[in-house]
Amino acid sequence: xxxTARKGDGRVASxxxxxxxxxxxxLMGYPIYQLVLISLFxxxxxxxxxxxxxxxxxxxxxxxLLSDARFWDVLAQTVGFAAVCVAGTLxxxxxxxxxxxRVRTWARTTLFLAALGAWATPAVAGSTIWLFLFDAxxxxxxxxxxxxxxxxxxxxWTAFGLVAAQVIWCSFPFVMVxxxxxxxxxxxxxxxxxxxxxxxxxxxxxxxxxxxxxxLLIVVTIQSIIWDFKVFTQIYIMTNGGGIAGRNLVLNxxxxxxxxxxxxYGLGASIGVVMTVLLxxxxxxxxxxxxxxxxxx
Amino acid sequence: xxxRASRGFAEAAAVVVAAVVAFPLYWMVLTALxxxxxxxxxxxxxxxxxxxxxxxxxxxxxxxxxxxLLNSLVVAVAVVLLGLLLSFLAATALTxxxxxxxxxxxxxxxVVQMVPVEALTIPLFFVMRSVRDVAPVFGLNxxxxxxxxxxAFSLPFAIWMLRGFVAAVPAELEEAATLDGASRFRFLWxxxxxxxxxxxxxxxxxxxxxxWNDFLFAKTFIISAAENQTLPLALQVFVKPDQNDWxxxxxxxxxxxxxxLVFFILVQRRLVSGLAxxxxx
Numbered sequence: 001x002x003x004t005a006r007k008g009d010g011r012v013a014s015x016x017x018x019x020x021x022x023x024x025x026x027l028m029g030y031p032i033y034q035l036v037l038i039s040l041f042x043x044x045x046x047x048x049x050x051x052x053x054x055x056x057x058x059x060x061x062x063x064x065l066l067s068d069a070r071f072w073d074v075l076a077q078t079v080g081f082a083a084v085c086v087a088g089t090l091x092x093x094x095x096x097x098x099x100x101x102r103v104r105t106w107a108r109t110t111l112f113l114a115a116l117g118a119w120a121t122p123a124v125a126g127s128t129i130w131l132f133l134f135d136a137x138x139x140x141x142x143x144x145x146x147x148x149x150x151x152x153x154x155x156x157w158t159a160f161g162l163v164a165a166q167v168i169w170c171s172f173p174f175v176m177v178x179x180x181x182x183x184x185x186x187x188x189x190x191x192x193x194x195x196x197x198x199x200x201x202x203x204x205x206x207x208x209x210x211x212x213x214x215x216l217l218i219v220v221t222i223q224s225i226i227w228d229f230k231v232f233t234q235i236y237i238m239t240n241g242g243g244i245a246g247r248n249l250v251l252n253x254x255x256x257x258x259x260x261x262x263x264x265y266g267l268g269a270s271i272g273v274v275m276t277v278l279l280x281x282x283x284x285x286x287x288x289x290x291x292x293x294x295x296x297x
Numbered sequence: 298x299x300x301r302a303s304r305g306f307a308e309a310a311a312v313v314v315a316a317v318v319a320f321p322l323y324w325m326v327l328t329a330l331x332x333x334x335x336x337x338x339x340x341x342x343x344x345x346x347x348x349x350x351x352x353x354x355x356x357x358x359x360x361x362x363x364x365x366l367l368n369s370l371v372v373a374v375a376v377v378l379l380g381l382l383l384s385f386l387a388a389t390a391l392t393x394x395x396x397x398x399x400x401x402x403x404x405x406x407x408v409v410q411m412v413p414v415e416a417l418t419i420p421l422f423f424v425m426r427s428v429r430d431v432a433p434v435f436g437l438n439x440x441x442x443x444x445x446x447x448x449a450f451s452l453p454f455a456i457w458m459l460r461g462f463v464a465a466v467p468a469e470l471e472e473a474a475t476l477d478g479a480s481r482f483r484f485l486w487x488x489x490x491x492x493x494x495x496x497x498x499x500x501x502x503x504x505x506x507x508x509w510n511d512f513l514f515a516k517t518f519i520i521s522a523a524e525n526q527t528l529p530l531a532l533q534v535f536v537k538p539d540q541n542d543w544x545x546x547x548x549x550x551x552x553x554x555x556x557x558l559v560f561f562i563l564v565q566r567r568l569v570s571g572l573a574x575x576x577x578x
Contacts (some may be wrong), residue, residue, distance in 0.1 A: 009394055012481060017402075018388035020383040020452055027421070034420035087566055090308060103309040114315035117322045120561040122510040124529035125550035128536070129321045132328065132543055140324060140341050144350065169318070230413045233512045237533065252415050260517065261421045272416035283411045288479035 004070025039273050043266035061270040071254075073270075078229065078250040081160060085228035088168040090221060100180050115173035123170065123233040130166045131238055153239060156247045163238050163248070167231055175220045182216040183209065215290065222286040226279060231257070251275050325554070328547040329353065336544045352544035353552070355358065356535075363551050364524065366532035369553075372527060373439050373508040375502045376447045380455055383448070384500065388459035393471075404455045414450050418517050421446055425518055438522035446514055451504035462496030463489070502564050506557055528553045 020057040039061055046052035065071050068273040096115075100108050121129075134141050155161045186209060194204045232252045242257060249257070251271060259268030328336055330348040356362040391399060412577025421438075427444075431519070435445055452569065466489060493508045512529040519525050526534070534545050 012395055013390040013394035013396050016386040016394075020387035020456065023383065023445070023449050027424070027445055028322070028412070028417075028453075031417045032412060032422060033470065034423065035417060038420060038423075067344055099307055099311055099314070100303060103311050104304070104308065107308040107311040110315045111311045111318075111511075113321040116561055116565060117558060118318050120506075121554050122529065122557060123553050124510065124512050125325070126321070128532060128546055128550055129325045132547065133321060135543075137339065138337050138341060138543065140343065142305055143341050145306035169321070205463045218481070226411075229414050232415055233529075252413075255416070256418065256513075257518075260422075265419055269419050272419060276413055276416050278413060279413050280525055 020227065035269050035272055035276075038266055039269035041078065041266050043264075043269070044259060045263040048263070057266065060161060061213075061266050065270055065274070074249045074251060074254045077160075078252075080249055081164060082225060082228040083165050084160075084223045085167045085171070085231070086221065088164065089171045089175055089224050089228070091203070092168060092172040093220070094179055096172070096176045097183060098175070101183055115176055118170050119173035121170060126170050127234050127237040130162065130169075130252035134162055148266070154244070156243065159239050159243055159248050163231075163234050166234055166238065170213065171227060175224065178216060178220050179213065182213050187213055218286070218289050222282065222289075225282055229279060229282070230275065232243060246270075321555070325550050328543060329551045331544065333544055351405070352379050352548040355542070356545040356548040356552070360531070360535060360545060360549070360551045362528075362531060362552065365526055365528050366552060368440055368525060369509055369528040372443045373505045375440075375444045376451060376508040377427055377505050379444070379448050379505045380451050381501060383494065384452055384455035384459050385463075385497070386465045387452070387456045388493075389485065389489065391456065392460050392463045393468075406457055410453045410457070414446075415513060420515060421514070422517055436464070437518055438520060438525060440525055441526075443511070443514060443527065446518075447504065447508040447511065451500070451507060455500040455504065458500050459493065459496055462493045466492050498564055502560055505560065509553075509557060 021199055030153075040057060040059070041047070041184050042055040042057050043062070044052075050079065096111065100111060103111075133154070134152040136142065136149055141152075142148045142150055152162050190208060191204060191214075192210045216291065230252050231250060234252050235242065235248060236256075237249055241261075242249040242253045246254075246257070252275065255268045255271035257268075258264045258271060324343075327343070327345060329352050331345045332347050332349050332351065335345055335347075336352075340417070390405065393456070425435075425437045425442045425445075427436075428442065429438070432441075434437060435441035470488060471484055474488055510529065511527070512533075515527045516532045519527070519530065528549070532549050533547065535549065536540060
């Protein structure tokens with residue numbers, strides 16, 4: 001695809017690349033380096049304002065973090081919350097993708113339009129709408145259930161459940177649309193052959209369709225894990241910054257609160273590093289799973 | 298007969314699910330249109346007989362939502378336009394030229410997409426604080442800071458997507474253009490750019506939506522300049538303990554959702570096929 005080499009190609013190429021590289025190095029590369037650097041220092045309000053000298057802690061912030069019971073609670077909550085969101089998103093998305101293949105166009109269009117609406121709603125607006133729907137006094141849900149006065153965001157577990165439901169609501173459409181496209185891409189002859197061989201509907205589903213969809217399923221699963229592991233907006237808005245006494249915190253919000261509310265920038269940065277490493281491990285597992293399932297990169 | 302019954306059942310299920318999924322959006326628009334007394338009624342009804350635009354008027358005048366709408370629009374449009382320019386140039390360099398370090402750059406662009414940008418709030422806050430001292434417009438408390446970070450976050454994916462579109466344009470075209478005496482510059486903007494334009498749509502929509510929806514960075518960077526807030530943050534300002542003006546909040550949410558919804562509907566086909574292409578490659 002390359003044109004024959006012309007004089008000054010190298011210079012032209014670097015001129016084309018320079019603006020993008022400048023932005024990426026300055027606002028992605030340098031901050032990544034800074035994140036690691038800050039996490040190695042005692043970096044609080046005094047240090048930020050220049051009132052106290054910087055102290056190098058080495059891995060001090062990390063040992064503080066790992067020996068803090070609070071951190072392990074938040075980590076466990078984050079993993080549990082992400083697991084529920086991922087499972088819910090995949091289940092709803094997959095069931096609706098199959099449902100979409102069984103109905104006529106008008107019903108499918110209705111379903112897809114509704115899903116598109118949920119998909120397009122900005123997280124801030126979506127969170128606020130859900131809060132109002134579940135409002136203790138004026139909410140429609142309490143009206144229908146006859147539980148007027150019940151605060152869904154007060155109890156730790158109903159609060160987590162409510163946020164998870166909102167996250168699933170706005171993320172299942174991606175899974176549904178992707179899997180629907182995947183099912184549609186399976187050639188009709190494959191399914192006919194299975195039917196001719198006497199395979200039952202359930203047999204076709206598990207032995208023919210599922211293996212063919214495997215690569216796509218891996219993609220949407222990992223994508224969902226990556227998204228749901230770092231939910232920020234929904235938790236922050238719906239539980240008002242992490243719940244009463246911080247009992248609805250997840251890692252992302254925890255790092256933010258440590259840094260910008262408690263002015264423990266070093267500690268906050270170390271949480272950010274831990275989060276990044278965990279997500280990179282997931283991504284690595286993703287690439288390996290893809291390779292094993294025979295997909296070329 | 299059995300087949301038809303099961304299809305009928307599936308279609309009924311699809312309609313019920315669609316209604317449930319769309320209900321929060323219906324409730325948002327409905328609440329925005331309800332008169333004040335109905336919004337805070339003890340038994341809310343799923344319809345209104347006296348729709349009014351009062352809540353929208355309140356949101357736009359009392360809370361000066363219009364100003365924040367404009368701010369959000371400025372940030373999102375600037376991110377899209379700058380992103381288009383920069384990613385188009387970079388993608389051209391990466392596909393139509395061979396140079397040392399090209400493969401390394403491509404791998405880096407992929408790896409950088411896996412970094413959770415939320416983790417970068419802390420260092421970026423300090424970067425923006427330093428930028429403020431040099432170029433205030435691009436530093437803390439100014440919209441420029443938001444443009445810069447969202448531009449950076451959108452570039453890796455945009456470049457990666459555009460590469461395929463640029464590569465699809467045959468090299469002979471450039472040779473022909475050169476023989477006709479077109480300069481590199483003219484070829485770039487008058488031949489290549491229009492041919493690649495369809496590929497720009499999907500990436501533009503994605504960068505627009507990211508910039509438009511962003512809550513975290515707006516919250517972190519715009520700390521003391523109320524006039525420079527964007528929509529997601531402004532919406533939170535309306536939320537007060539125990540005395541929320543839900544009508545205005547829902548009117549604001551509606552104003553914030555509509556542009557994205559229109560965008561999604563306009564480009565849904567291209568978006569899905571573009572995403573599928575990105576997943577495959």
